[in-house]
Amino acid sequence: MDEDATKDRTHLGAIAPGERCTVARVGCDGCLGQRLGDLGLVPGEEVMVVRNAPLRDPIEIKVSGFLVSLRRCEASLVEVVAR
Amino acid sequence: MSRRILAALAGQPNCGKSTVFNMLTGARQHVANFPGVTVEKKSGHFKLGGRTCELVDLPGAYSISSYSPEERVTRDFLLFDHPRVVVNVIDASNLRRHLCLTVELLELESNVVVHCNMMDVATRRGQVLDADILSQRLGVPVSTGIGRTGQGREQLAAVMTTAMDQPAKEEAFRVDYGPLEPHIKAVEDVLAEGGDLGAPRRWLAVRLLENDEGARQFVAEVFFDPVRLSRLVAEHQEAFRESAGETVAAFAALARRRLARSLAQAATVKSAGPEKTRTDAIDDLVCHKYLGPLVLIGVLFILYQVSIVWGYKLTNYTWPLLAGLKTFVAGFLPPAGMLEDPMLRSLGLWFMDSVNSLLNYIPIFFLLFFCVAFLEDTGYMPRMAFILDRLFRSYGLHGQSTLPMVLAGVYLGGCCVPGVMACKAIPDDKSRLATILIIPLMNCLAKVPLYILLVGAFFPGDASAAMFFISTVTLFMALPIARLLSSTLLSSLDSAPFIMEMPPYHLPTLRNLFTRAIEKVALFVQKIITVVAAVAIIIFVLLQFPGISREHKAAYQARLDASRSQLDAAVAGSRFQAVLAGDGLLGFLRYEEAYKAARAGVEDAAAAKAIDTRFREENPDYFAILKPRADAVAKAALAGVKAFAQSRDSISIEMRRERLETSFLGILGRALEPVTQFAGFNWRVNAGLLSAFAAKESAVATMGAIYKLEAGGTDNQSLEASMRQGEADFTPLHALALMLFMALYPPCMATSMMIKVQTGQAKWMVLAILYPMVLGIIVASAVFTGGRLLGLDGNTAMWSFYGLAVAATIVAGLIPHRTPVTLPVTAVAGEEAAQNA
Ligand SMILES: Nc1nc2c(ncn2[C@@H]2O[C@H](COP(=O)(O)OP(=O)(O)OP(=O)(O)O)[C@@H](O)[C@H]2O)c(=O)[nH]1
Numbered sequence: 001m002d003e004d005a006t007k008d009r010t011h012l013g014a015i016a017p018g019e020r021c022t023v024a025r026v027g028c029d030g031c032l033g034q035r036l037g038d039l040g041l042v043p044g045e046e047v048m049v050v051r052n053a054p055l056r057d058p059i060e061i062k063v064s065g066f067l068v069s070l071r072r073c074e075a076s077l078v079e080v081v082a083r
Numbered sequence: 084m085s086r087r088i089l090a091a092l093a094g095q096p097n098c099g100k101s102t103v104f105n106m107l108t109g110a111r112q113h114v115a116n117f118p119g120v121t122v123e124k125k126s127g128h129f130k131l132g133g134r135t136c137e138l139v140d141l142p143g144a145y146s147i148s149s150y151s152p153e154e155r156v157t158r159d160f161l162l163f164d165h166p167r168v169v170v171n172v173i174d175a176s177n178l179r180r181h182l183c184l185t186v187e188l189l190e191l192e193s194n195v196v197v198h199c200n201m202m203d204v205a206t207r208r209g210q211v212l213d214a215d216i217l218s219q220r221l222g223v224p225v226s227t228g229i230g231r232t233g234q235g236r237e238q239l240a241a242v243m244t245t246a247m248d249q250p251a252k253e254e255a256f257r258v259d260y261g262p263l264e265p266h267i268k269a270v271e272d273v274l275a276e277g278g279d280l281g282a283p284r285r286w287l288a289v290r291l292l293e294n295d296e297g298a299r300q301f302v303a304e305v306f307f308d309p310v311r312l313s314r315l316v317a318e319h320q321e322a323f324r325e326s327a328g329e330t331v332a333a334f335a336a337l338a339r340r341r342l343a344r345s346l347a348q349a350a351t352v353k354s355a356g357p358e359k360t361r362t363d364a365i366d367d368l369v370c371h372k373y374l375g376p377l378v379l380i381g382v383l384f385i386l387y388q389v390s391i392v393w394g395y396k397l398t399n400y401t402w403p404l405l406a407g408l409k410t411f412v413a414g415f416l417p418p419a420g421m422l423e424d425p426m427l428r429s430l431g432l433w434f435m436d437s438v439n440s441l442l443n444y445i446p447i448f449f450l451l452f453f454c455v456a457f458l459e460d461t462g463y464m465p466r467m468a469f470i471l472d473r474l475f476r477s478y479g480l481h482g483q484s485t486l487p488m489v490l491a492g493v494y495l496g497g498c499c500v501p502g503v504m505a506c507k508a509i510p511d512d513k514s515r516l517a518t519i520l521i522i523p524l525m526n527c528l529a530k531v532p533l534y535i536l537l538v539g540a541f542f543p544g545d546a547s548a549a550m551f552f553i554s555t556v557t558l559f560m561a562l563p564i565a566r567l568l569s570s571t572l573l574s575s576l577d578s579a580p581f582i583m584e585m586p587p588y589h590l591p592t593l594r595n596l597f598t599r600a601i602e603k604v605a606l607f608v609q610k611i612i613t614v615v616a617a618v619a620i621i622i623f624v625l626l627q628f629p630g631i632s633r634e635h636k637a638a639y640q641a642r643l644d645a646s647r648s649q650l651d652a653a654v655a656g657s658r659f660q661a662v663l664a665g666d667g668l669l670g671f672l673r674y675e676e677a678y679k680a681a682r683a684g685v686e687d688a689a690a691a692k693a694i695d696t697r698f699r700e701e702n703p704d705y706f707a708i709l710k711p712r713a714d715a716v717a718k719a720a721l722a723g724v725k726a727f728a729q730s731r732d733s734i735s736i737e738m739r740r741e742r743l744e745t746s747f748l749g750i751l752g753r754a755l756e757p758v759t760q761f762a763g764f765n766w767r768v769n770a771g772l773l774s775a776f777a778a779k780e781s782a783v784a785t786m787g788a789i790y791k792l793e794a795g796g797t798d799n800q801s802l803e804a805s806m807r808q809g810e811a812d813f814t815p816l817h818a819l820a821l822m823l824f825m826a827l828y829p830p831c832m833a834t835s836m837m838i839k840v841q842t843g844q845a846k847w848m849v850l851a852i853l854y855p856m857v858l859g860i861i862v863a864s865a866v867f868t869g870g871r872l873l874g875l876d877g878n879t880a881m882w883s884f885y886g887l888a889v890a891a892t893i894v895a896g897l898i899p900h901r902t903p904v905t906l907p908v909t910a911v912a913g914e915e916a917a918q919n920a
């Protein structure tokens with residue numbers, strides 16, 4: 001892993017609305033991991049953060065053309081590479 | 084072949100499965116629950132190629148793992164019920180995600196046909212897909228259609244018919260798991276020693292390696308040496324993890340998703356452009372930072388207005404029908420008696436009253452369920468959850484808790500039964516139960532009469548402020564309680580992650596909405612009415628028994644006989660003596676009642692005349708007394724009868740009062756006085772509150788009956804007035820305590836039953852009944868006794884309490900939650916970075 005890639009690595013919760021990123025890893029197993037995968041958060045997939053909820057949490061994202069909402073604490077488990 | 088063919092519909096949530104189900108089966112459907120779980124099982128039948136096909140609509144599931152009841156139900160049905168054909172409905176505009184489930188279904192070696200629904204959406208988005216390529220790659224037939232318009236029904240039916248008679252394929256569909264293959268082979272080989280296990284071996288092997296709970300339980304039952312097997316599986320899991328650096332579960336799921344992705348790519352001729360969809364545009368408004376909440380309030384207001392306000396108006400039209408039903412039933416019961424009705428009659432009437440008081444809600448329910456189905460089908464629900472989740476989460480609730488609370492009456496007037504039913508949509512066990520448990524604290528319609536009575540009687544000056552107080556304070560009590568429950572009693576329950584699809588907006592079809600609303604009303608009638616009827620009988624017994632002692636009864640009878648002899652003396656010697664002798668008097672009284680009933684509301688002179696003629700023909704003697712005109716003898720007879728009737732009424736009121744006082748309910752009410760005195764409730768209030776358990780409206784009715792009796796039985800006095808008179812020493816502080824107790828009153832029978840149905844466990848029902856009672860008495864006592872000791876008047880006590888409740892809500896919202904320990908990824912990434920450095 002080179003320096004740049006490491007620097008760009010962050011988690012989904014840290015991406016600002018309107019920005020895009022690519023899923024690098026889903027850092028959890030079990031039910032949560034399954035659900036995230038079910039809704040399209042699979043490594044290599046491009047994600048766009050659409051907006052925050054009026055109270056800033058949860059967030060709404062767009063994965064492969066479809067909208068998904070998740071809480072920030074769950075979003076923080078998804079490792080992404082920012083664009 | 085006349086045997087029924089079993090087919091199943093499987094698909095991910097929001098693929099339009101229910102619509103396809105309706106398209107295939109029409110209106111013939113049957114809703115029940117899957118055994119042991121609260122997941123709905125819908126089945127229907129239709130003709131397929133000359134045979135009858137029974138179609139089961141499986142619940143929407145994203146995959147076939149064991150994480151949610153929907154997934155387990157789907158898996159078990161496919162494994163154990165062996166449907167001949169499984170129709171996998173997929174959303175043509177989102178192939179990539181929906182094909183994940185297809186892959187899993189094929190791994191289960193079910194006889195799958197794929198139906199691409201929502202073709203119109205795909206076309207609108209500019210997507211073009213090639214069904215033939217998809218069919219080739221999957222190795223199963225593929226049909227396409229538009230569920231909303233019913234287009235594609237024939238094609239799907241044809242495909243199903245062919246698939247039904249197809250022999251099982253020799254070469255089953257395989258996902259290439261690459262480096263995992265040797266491990267799968269090893270597990271498969273051991274499984275092969277067990278012979279036919281009733282499930283595909285390869286599927287079992289993969290699932291076991293993935294640590295799937297369901298597969299483990301399955302082999303534990305059917306495999307002869309599960310211990311050796313699980314040791315072997317564990318070894319291979321470990322070996323794989325060491326070589327591949329990730330768990331089998333993550334790896335296998337990814338392999339399937341990659342396959343689905345490549346299948347989708349192959350079948351897509353043209354993919355959607357990047358332009359904004361309609362859904363995006365609507366969401367810009369509906370989920371907007373400031374406008375979103377406004378839209379939400381608007382939607383909730385309309386929902387409330389349509390279902391509760393209009394529904395209530397609608398009951399004005401349906402009530403006469405129910406009243407007619409009661410009269411009709413009464414016609415079959417033994418006729419009324421002179422002093423007391425025969426037991427069968429009073430029981431029958433009581434029973435009808437109780438059932439009617441619930442049936443009366445049907446119009447409201449229908450509109451409510453209709454509106455809710457509309458919100459669900461359009462896709463607005465998840466948006467609602469999105470906007471409010473943060474707020475509700477502070478109290479251990481969920482974004483989806485909004486709707487149930489609104490239905491149950493966040494402000495004034497709702498009904499807890501649909502409220503509890505709507506809790507089903509909450510995907511998280513913990514917040515679902517927390518929501519279900521606070522639903523009874525909302526202000527259902529039935530609580531309102533008591534509020535109105537008390538406010539009218541004791542806060543006449545500031546009635547609207549008092550009404551505002553009671554309608555809003557309930558929310559400020561419910562939220563801290565939810566917080567408390569979820570961190571104590573409910574803390575051990577699973578809380579599911581909040582990850583939710585925000586489905587594209589769809590315009591629902593009227594037919595879907597009607598079917599759904601009718602289904603739910605039918606469910607209500609089935610589940611609730613029988614129980615309520617049973618409880619009505621219990622309350623009846625509590626109210627009627629042990630009854631009046633024989634001596635007292637004799638004394639009442641003697642008084643009645645005395646007035647009877649006065650009447651006899653008045654008519655002695657006249658031609659009416661014989662008419663009114665013996666049972667003739669009772670006959671006349673009934674005749675008079677029937678006449679009054681017939682004439683009630685008749686204004687047309689000709690119609691009135693016709694009724695008169697009918698009654699005259701029926702019994703000329705009675706009619707002569709009833710309408711004495713200038714006949715002095717008849718006038719005297721009528722006066723005598725009137726005097727008798729009056730004394731009969733007062734005797735029977737006294738009897739009723741005595742029966743109530745000495746009834747089990749009255750005894751219970753007195754027995755509770757030592758406890759309830761701190762809340763300012765005397766036995767009359769207690770009896771009223773106890774009878775409210777069957778239906779809360781009864782509280783006012785029972786108390787009304789008691790006060791009317793005490794006030795001397797004058798009918799034309801308002802209930803407020805007779806209550807003030809009956810409870811001369813009642814202060815606004817008493818009323819406040821009573822209102823708060825009512826606000827915290829345990830759920831009614833119907834709601835309690837629904838809680839049991841929705842939670843699947845009686846213990847939650849018991850909890851939902853007990854905790855409000857305890858809490859109610861504590862709050863009411865604190866307010867009453869506390870207010871007394873501090874010398875507060877009703878108003879001061881009211882607003883002090885309000886302040887306290889609001890403060891408790893704010894504090895409860897600020898206390899941080901103990902969140903389950905999950906390591907955020909950043910920490911892991913940091914470690915990696917550190918290692919790399
Ligand atoms: N445009 C379009 N809308 C459709 C089609 N099929 C269904 N819908 C709509 O999609 C929405 C969801 O349909 P349902 O049949 O309730 O979906 P479901 O898969 O049963 O959903 P769950 O009950 O959540 O599993 C409804 O508003 C339907 O009217 C279709 O072919 N085209």
